[in-house]
């Protein structure tokens with residue numbers, strides 16, 4: 339399985355996703371602040387992967403702390419939690435993972451544990467978050483695979499694969515599980531402007547697994563769907579509001595509208611850690627805006643006219659009415675999502 343991110347005693351190891359597919363470069367991050375910067379700069383990206391990386395980063399922060407006494411350690415830990423939380427605003431898995439780390443940390447401090455013991459506890463929790471994410475991907479992959487035809491074509495947007503999670507993937511986990519189960523699935527991967535997660539990352543990791551993959555530019559999805567070339571759309575999510583509205587990579591919403599127009603089922607695959615019951619609907623989801631340079635340049639080459647204004651929201655919101663099902667590790671949630679998502683979260 340692809341090594342997206344790993345804990346290595348005194349550092350966190352991750353593949354630099356900005357350099358794929360041209361170069362497979364691994365970076366060693368030795369402090370919590372280095373991990374935070376890697377998340378911000380998209381060395382690692384994808385909602386569940388960001389959560390796992392943040393947890394490991396906080397574990398680094400505790401194990402490497404030179405603070406004297408538990409009060410000093412706590413002050414440093416909570417400062418690092420704030421640094422981590424300020425990296426990217428949309429993926430709720432980040433805040434979910436930080437909350438889990440805070441919870442085990444404060445329990446350990448309250449129980450009077452030594453700094454060494456607290457270090458061990460937070461490292462274990464980060465490992466658990468990682469392992470659970472992989473298990474979630476495997477489980478939701480099985481649930482989602484049952485929704486795909488035995489022989490069919492799936493359109494996906496962005497990268498919701500092994501690279502975007504602890505491993506295996508959400509949308510790509512569904513595709514992998516279907517293929518592993520003997521289904522013949524061919525994938526159309528939207529290029530996903532401007533960061534090109536589809537053409538660079540999704541195509542790279544699916545081809546490594548021998549899965550038939552065709553890259554299309556984002557604007558071609560309409561022709562694919564109107565031409566009857568797609569049997570199902572499966573995408574990931576960065577945050578799912580209580581009513582089932584889904585924030586995902588910019589360009590997901592138009593695909594959902596097109597899928598509805600052409601009567602192709604549009605599915606979202608995500609672990610329950612991506613469900614944010616505290617946010618009522620999509621209006622409440624903060625949408626990250628990124629540097630104009632991502633739009634004006636491809637690599638180091640300028641592709642936009644000098645002087646043009648740029649708007650670069652990293653995510654959009656797909657209203658729940660376009661979504662045929664939300665595939666989680668606990669089963670497939672169907673409308674009305676207010677009830678089915680709440681039930682899926684409680685089942686944990």
Ligand code: MRU
Nearest residue numbers: 383384385496498502574575587
């Ligand atoms: O900006 P990114 O690359 O972090 O955005 C990633 C996505 O939008 C993914 O589709 C989402 O996080 C789901 S990953 C399993």
